[in-house]
Amino acid sequence: MAAEAEDSCDVAVIGAGISGLTAAALLSRAGLRVTVVESEAAIGGCIAGFQRKGFLFDTGIHWLNECGPDGFIHRLFSDLDPGYPKCRPLARIRRIKSASFDYLLTSEPDALRDRLCRDFPEAAGGVRSLFAIGRKIAESVHQLSRGLRCWETMSLLEYGLYGLRMGYWSLPLFRHVGVPAEKGLRLLFRDSPVKDVFASEEEMMGVLVPLGWAYAKNFQMPPAGGSRAFALWLQKRIEASGSRVLLRHRVAKVLLEGGVAAGVVLAGGRTLRSRFVLAACDVEALYERMLPPGAVPTDLLRRLHDADLYDSGFMVNMGLDCGAAALGFGEEMLTLFREDIPLSERVSGDPAKVNLCVMSSSVRDASVAPAGKGTLSIFCRARIDYMDHWRTGPGLERGPAYAAFKKEYADALIARVERVMSLRLREHIEALDIATPVTYWRYTGNRDGSIMGARPTMKNIKSKIAHFRTPVKNLLLAGHWADYGGGIPIAVKAAANTALLILKDTVPAAYQRLRVLMDGAGSGTPISSRSGTGST
Template sequence: MSAALFGRLGYSVCVLEMDARPGGYIAGFNRLDYRFDSAIHWLNQCGKNGLVTQAFSFIGNDFPKAAVQHKIRRYHVNEYDYLVTTDVDAFKRQLQQDFPEDYNGIERFFRDARRIGTSFENFRFINRNMSTMNIWEKMKRGIQMLRFVIPFIPHVRFSGEEGVKKGLKRYFTHPKLLELFGSEPDLLSCLIPIAWTYIQDYQTPPPGGSQTFAEWLEYVSRTYQNDIRFKSRVSRISIENGVATGVEYENRGQLYKVEGKYIIAACDVKNLYEKYLPQGIAHPDLLKRLDNAELYASAFTLSLALDCTGEELGFGEEILYIADATLNRNKLGNGDPETSGIHVISGSVRDKSLAPEGKGTLTIFIPSFIEQYENWGTTLDAKGNYKRGTDYKDTKQKVADILIERLERELNIDLRSHIVYLDIATPITHQRYTGNRNGTMMGARPGKSNMQAKVAHYKTPVSNVFLSGHWAELGGGIPVAVRAAMNSTLLVLKKENKLAFRLLADYMDGKLTADSVNQSTLVRPYANDWQQKPTPAEKVQRKKQQVNTSDQVEN
């Protein structure tokens, strides 16, 4: 994202990507004639007024468009089966019908969620980091943030096993209602999904999957003649007299160096300080705080190609959550395939371009951790890399079999006989392809301890090296990564080009429109001529159509 922004503003950029394709967790992958989204299962801030749309619109209007997701989440929890849709009050009424003794509490729960949603909607332009502001802007932002967080404040203290129960008991008395929401890590995690639903801030990935976002950004960067070097693994950042002068990296067994005035590191923060920057640059206290940071779990993910459609097996566009709510929160999230809550999505129900006609895709995942099963049956080589062998393959297949059997049992379906292809990704997989510590999916968790430890940051001890990506913020996902990209870009522009800085800052603050940006002499023209490439399934369908057309001509 930063590369596309810098290109738009007239700067020369070189992107070093360790994978063979752009996107990190949203890169996705193709198998046979199927396409799978590797990480994106729902989207926020990609609607008409969302941050992601705003950021992309600074560049152009030909970016992939996400659509409102109307069927959002299905709770298959014990004897209950609830579907949450954009008509979220229907969900409220259903709960009030099933739990009449908690009628008023349910009303208050949804009222509080709506207030949080209204706050999200009313304060859309608060994405600039404080380090990009002058004193007056900081004062104004402080007042805005205070007004923004008011609906959140009564709920912040309810976290952890007992905290969530205590918070929910302010609304509910029935044990089943407490169980329905009790798997979340804190009370706000129960309320915010409902809040997003009230303001219709759930979107499905654009046609072709979430990887099209990365493909568009790659196209924009190349349009501005900027370099993107894949399969390029950074080895160190060169420092002279306390200033970074370039990056050394390995590509296909050869060592290279690229020089640059500024370096933005959208990578694992510990790798930045312990591997890429010289030893001693980061204060030991900072390294200790990063070591102790609370991170999101990794994931164990099954990607299934099916010989039938997802609809034929009973799946819809919504995320299906299956859990035994009588279990405590730890058992629902500890990575045990026998007890962990399972998320299931059929991407091909939402997007027919992901699978051949009459067939489908299914993604099954649970939270997972790299230390499980003695590091998933791997061993470490001399460089500290995980070596995968027979034990690794057997271990992940055993876990996959348990999950498939649970799904078949819970939904009373025959899934296994419809599997054409099965891809199994473990935390080892996620770490190998992204470089993120322990394969974490979204970096550092939002929360009191990480905030107090100042885990999230943009500025490093080297004045021209900035952190970006989800490690620069607390939380993860596309909106966080986009916000980090815009803020790290601003920090460079603040030093390099005051006029361009003001243009982007005012745009982020909602003071300028995309049309105003297009009229500015500070940006380079963009033709809005990106053409999306067909998916494997679309290629197959086009070939069939060509054959049929040819046959008709011959006849």
């Protein structure tokens, strides 16, 4: 290891997920020496992907936003490298299917609106109102994507103007935040069965925002090679700038000197000194295991422990002996759910009742499967404490009971897809991989295997769960614990803000350039490599 790692850098990044890699790429492009430390053998975190029997499985993406020509991810990534992995528009977005109906949301959402009006004439007025709200939200989401910077990077005047602008564009959203979908749909449709079409969602925002994105044509599919192509490209940009990514290296603790972060100590005792430490990892693991007692206020630890988190997930990845299109699957995400049971049962974890998402990456990108073959993935929300922690042993130890139970659960999900789609799916399976919440916990380190960190609930917002600056000077957060929400857009946004905070104190020219990009005002001018930087 001594020959592999230098003793110092400007920024040590904990975690090589999409957020840690994005921050590292932005910082290293500005001339800072960055070392990314990752405990796993592969980069990417939730988007790492994996291969089985010639099939490449995409582990983290159902659909993408903000990766099109008008998106902020496009702005940031194309400024790093115009040749970054591009994403094609997604035309067929979401198919919603149950035992009694089958509808498709596309990039022309009025087509779905008109069909629903024909099929449910008694609720036509409510349907038109729902889609009109979605159209308004499209403009709001577009404008809000131009306000990416965190308040710590703004002057008092900027912050005031930003608040007014964001408040104005947020107005169409505020009235629906926190409203249960059942309540909102009943107000629009009364007793019409059309409300069942959208009943797979828990909150009205889950109904409206996809409509808004559809109107804004803000759905994209992952790049060729799957979403891990982003991670591989970012690693190349980091290394091309003279920085590095260390795999199979676990951070044991954050080094403090005089209460200030001064580097990290790796498992085994090696010390990597740095001016800043950027933690793109589980925040409770950081605060409770990597820092000494008393470094983080007890009240903050309590609030984090009580925070509302996104659930984990259960995923079945299958390699098929034929193309998925031959079995009736398209490029869209397929949502299967039962409208004959209440929502509480559809999110209970019971494999016979839980909502399912089914998707074929190979229909979108033939390169992920051998010629003439395909892939199919089934995903559902799941909790790590289900059925005695998936029948694991002490410390979530995986044994025969765990292996048998996850196979039984996967079989139940496959049977449901076969039944609803009227096909014999099992006869076509050549490769099979099953991931449980325990799997997500093992590979991401996130508490309870959460796939996206803290939810944007009023409880979390009031408790100030999301934060970029930690109680320890020069120790900052990125990733899903630094901002609310989930997916690649939020992870990239958090990374850009954390990088901006570091550049503000280190490379003024790069700080100004990134400010311009994040504000959506266009690209900055190139910065000469390593200008105005200093290493510790």
